[in-house]
Amino acid sequence: GEDVEQSLFLSVREGDSSVINCTYTDSSSTYLYWYKQEPGAGLQLLTYIFSNMDMKQDQRLTVLLNKKDKHLSLRIADTQTGDSAIYFCAEERRGSGYSTLTFGKGTMLLVSP
């Protein structure tokens, strides 16, 4: 199959760290993405990681990739109320002349003061 799975909901307190997990099935995935969607808005690219990397850090965001387990996580340090949104994990496979992007169903992150 080509499923990307995420937990549907995560609730944290402001200042704590948030960890959003994602599993994918296609070992030939080349790029893995994390997008943020606020209510009524489009998708905002947060970060992405190439499949030959294990970790990528960008300010408060840390992405960990475990290729053996096909597991991707997004850690948000010092979570703020403005981080409340839906976070989508997506895997992309590219071949000669084609590219397919498969999204998970999204994880709703709720940050309480």
Added chain:
Amino acid sequence: GAVVSQHPSRVICKSGTSVKIECRSLDFQATTMFWYRQFPKQSLMLMATSNEGSKATYEQGVEKDKFLINHASLTLSTLTVASAHPEDSSFYICSARGETGHNSPLHFGNGTRLTVT
């Protein structure tokens, strides 16, 4: 960074009318753009891949006569929902790769919420 602009952000129309949605790459050329549809509380579903200067490639189950795609220039793709009906009400999002080449991520527009009454 790469910016994708989508217009309009919201449209309400009567059943039977056609609606055109524009997707522009503002600071880069995009030979390929993608159109997605998102149902409430669900993930994105790829509808079609828009190729500059050639016909769009539609995903299985997407009616090409209902969802007309035109990619006439390297910075503009349009999606026209022909003779819209209430079941076409949805959130439509376009995306484009940030730059030519294989090592750039997909950037998305802010989406268009279509409501057909």
